[in-house]
Amino acid sequence: MPELRREPVSGCWIIVATERATRPSDFKTNQQIIKSSFCPFCEGNEDKTPPEILAYRDNGAxxxxxxWRVRVVPNKFPALQIEGEENKCVEGIYDMMSGIGAHEVIIESPRHIQSLTSLENGNVKEVLLCYRDRLVDLKNDKRFVYGLLFKNVGASAGASLEHTHSQLIVTPIVPQLVANEMENARIFYQQRERCLFCDMIDQEIDTDRRIVFLTDNFVAFAPFASRFPFEIWILPKNHKSHFENLQEFELDELANVLKGVLGRLETALDLPPYNYIIHSAPFNVTESEFFHWHIEIIPRLTNIAGFEWGTGFYINPTLPEEAAELLRKQ
Incomplete structure (x- = not known):
């Protein structure tokens, strides 16, 4: 029988329709192969991208x-532009402002590889370090209040190039989804004087039904109310609201966890398209007692259709407990 589960961070209800469930091998991702005779992200083609913002390089380069080992460049077709001021205005009931912000591409390897899992742990750590460095730099610009790091893998997940890369978009406003998460977490904290995410971590470790990966400082699990099949969240065990405040030893460990989780997904689901998103507290928020940064990994195995768009409900045909059990075996 279908089951309704409430996701406490977003407040959304999820329908787990187990009678629609399929085996992992039955998921048809219809991933489109991204083919091109030329890749601007490969080493040797540096003049084909905008001038680099940051790069971790060998001595003397x-x-x-x-x-270089990791390289950051402005997006050639940015969603937001770094130049300008807010210029807020209204037109009747409608609010407007200039499209200022930043849109950067993090090229994760000079080699033409398609997956972060093809890198050594030390190289994955440098990608995460690059994320941290760019957030630290951009939060100094007082026009900007939020930075979203994300990765699209596969054409059906929004990637236009197969060379492994991720992106950073910085905005002058807090995205509504993040604002909703923070508000729900704030209400939980006011009512119980505890962090919602910390309670979630404790309960997941205690029940051990949805854990995928566990280390001294991080936990990865399939959320109780997973919106999508094989959705995985990664959180630090110790309370931290800002990703950019990670220490060196934490980046080492997170690189191992992220690579390990992605590798299990790729093995179990035969290289699925996916997105991952890092949710961190806004720049203009000091260390928060109630918000907890986290990574959401979303394999693109199902399509969002009319019911989802019309109601905000998601229909997941796979129990998160079964997804976690399969991934632990990989």
Whole structure:
């Protein structure tokens, strides 16, 4: 029988329709192969991208040349532009402002590889370090209040190039989804004087039914009310509201966890398209007692259709407990 589950962070209700469930091998992702005779992200093609913002390089290597390990460039077709001011205005009931912000691409390897899992742990750590460095730098710009790091893998997940990369978009306003998460977490904290995410971590570790990966400082699990089949969240065990406040040893461990979880998904689901998103507290919020940064990994195995758009409900044909059990075995 179908089951309704409430996701406490977003407040959304999820329908787990187990009678619609299929085996992992039965999911048809219809992933479109991204083919191109030329890749601007490969080493040697540095002049085909905008000038780099940041790169981790071998000693003596000049900017916008080879010899780099991770490289950050402005998006060639940015959603928001770095120049300008807010220029807020209204037109009747409608609010408007200039489209200022930042839109950057993090090129994760000079080699033409398709997955972060093809990198050594040390290289994955440098990607995460690059995320941290860019957030720290951009939060100094007082026009900006939020930075979203995300990765699209596969054409059906929004990627236009197969070369492994991720993106950072910084906005002058807090996205509504993040604002809703923070408000729900704040209400929980006011009522119980505890962090919602910390309670979630404790309960998941205690029940041990949805855990996928567990280390000294991080936990990865299938959320109780997973919106999508094989959705996985990664959270630090110790309370932290801002991703950019991670310490060096935590980045080492997180690299191992992220690579491990993605590798299990790729093995179990035969290289599925997916997105991951890092939810962190806004720049203009000091260390928060009630918000907890986290990574959401969403394999693109099902489509959102009319019911989902019309109600805000998601229909998940796979029990998160079964998804976690399968991934633990990989």
């Amino acid at each position: 000049m900017p916008d040349t080879g010899g």
